[in-house]
Amino acid sequence: MQTPQKIAVVGSGLVGTLLAIYLKKLGHTVHVLDRSPDIRTVEFSGRSINLVMSNRGWKALEDIGLTEEIKKIGIPVDKRAIHLKDSKLNYQYYGKEGEAIYSLSRGVLNRKMIDLAEAAGVEFFFEHRIWDVTLADATLHIGETERGEWTDLKYDKVFGADGAFSRIRHRMQRQSMFNYSQEFLNIGYKELHIPANPDGSHKIDKNSLHIWPRGNFMLMALANLDGSFTCTLFMPFEGENSFESLKDEKTLVDFFAEFFPDTKEVIPDLVRDFFKNPTSYLVMMKCFPWTHADNVALIGDSAHAIVPFYGHGMNAGFEDITVLNEMIAKYGDDWEAIFKAYEKSRKPNADAIAELSYRNFMEMSAKTADEKFLLQKKIEKWFSDKHPDLWMPLYSRVTFSLQPYSEALAIGDFQNKIMEEVMQMENIETIWDSEVVEQKIISLLSK
Known part of the structure; x- marks a missing residue:
């Protein structure tokens, strides 16, 4: 057990909430602060890609006794179902018999993680807008607006788990010898929806990751517990067969009839969903170092945002926590040693999964056909x-x-x-x- 400290985790996403549970179980006072409202009280905005949990994610949950709780809200997926343009269907199994990833709704999982963190004694502070952090003494600065009056919140440690556009990292970027790169893909995504059958069953095989590969664009679908599927259309923003080219109902319907003919019966609200849901961006971000002295550290997407084509953004973030916890066990109260060992271990692996994820778009969108x-x-x-x-x-x-x-x-x-x-x-x-x-x-x- 470490000497108890007062620790802030900025960001109430999946990595932030799991990290908070770990830190609380180590005996610390843990506050999670987030600029957004409590996700348990709001509807998701139609810009989600379902998550898949694999061994690295399960390891982080298993080490803290949460595996069974999360498995209850997931669906095992043991293969790809590849929908070719002529409506032929090919199956490609992921691993050996019995091996499966788990499809999880981001919203359902995030709500569950917050519930579990609160049950462990973590305190949450939603709608707290953090604009800056003083790195020297781990003081957070919050306020209604960036240029208005701020309140100071002093902590012993601050963890930035606030995503690809992290405010904590933004402050670290202004230090000398901090390397940072950001790259937006010219491919965006839009959420679509396959509803459940009237009896609540799934319209297509729930234990498959469904892919409609079409070269430089593709459609993907993963099952939810309620019988529905979250679908994601990945396309270039501009040019032929792009979001820019699908400007009206007729063009959209004709496009789907040509490229995704077998979806007509299963996506009844195509037009409504397509024009209602936003077109979202994909960004890759790399930086180093991930820590400052012994009091501030980045984790998850704040340190290494990747594209979603390997399904490992969450898994890589959860593995960050596994490694951090191993370093805590090794170095005790020497937080500077913990942080240095953590970032040294994780940086090359974060870069590797970023590369693998980028490559996997080509595999999924073109090679699977x-x-x-x-x-x-x-x-x-x-x-x-x-x-x-x-x-x-x-x-x-x-x-x-x-x-x-x-x-x-x-x-x-x-x-x-x-x-x-x-x-x-x-x-x-x-x-x-x-x-x-x-x-x-x-x-x-x-x-």
Whole structure:
């Protein structure tokens, strides 16, 4: 147990609330401050992408005894359902039998996490607008407006868990030797909705992540507990087949009839949802250092915002907490040592999952419709099942293991070079599961 301190966590999102529970259980007084209203009292704004929990996220929850509580509000997803343009449906299983990610509604999960944090004794302060922090003494400055009168709130420690546009990081950026980069993708997203059947059942398979891959744009759907699906349309902002090009009802309906014909019966409110819900942006953000002395630290998206195409934004943020907790166990009350070890461990892995997430858009939007790519994945799974000691597919390394992201990325690149050679083999389509292919992979692995 550490010496009790008064700690502020700025941001009541998923990472902030879980971190608050950890800190409270370590004996600290913990306040969570957020500029927004209590999410439990408001409706979501139609700009959500469903979350998927995988092993890294479960590890952080398991260490604090919350796994079963969260599993109750999730739906296991063991495969991709790939909807081709001709309405053909292909399935691609994620891992070994029994391995699944869990689909979770962001709003439902966030509300649950706040309830669990309050039950643990964490205090929440909503509609508290934080404009700045004095790094030297961990004092937060709040007020109604940025240029109005501020109130000072003094803490022993401040954690910035306030997202990609963090106010805590904004102050840290103004220090010398602080590196920062931000990149907006030219692809945005819009939330759509598949309602439940009249009896509350799901219209399409609830245990699949549904993808309609169409090259530089795609539609995706994940199931909710109430029988509905949260759908997300990812498209360029401008150009052909873009949000800019879908300006009226007829163009939209014709576009969906051409590219997503099998959605007509399951998305009845397409026009209403499309023109009502905002078109949202995707941003990647990197920075370093993540900490200041022994009193201020960034965590989650505040330190490493990534795009959502691997489903690991939350999982990476939860793994931040796992590593931070390990450093606390190791260094006790030496918070400067805790912070230095935490950021040194996490920075290369945050960069790696950012790269993996960026790449995965191309896999999901284009490659999943490619027969050669699907064959490659089939060969990898076949070889992995025969030789689990020699080969674990990249997706499994990232999603169903706790191997550092940076190692998974490096090994994944090595394995992909091997598969490029294998896919060049003559008649690979007919000999893919033969001893010749098996021995080829084994020989390439030994080089």
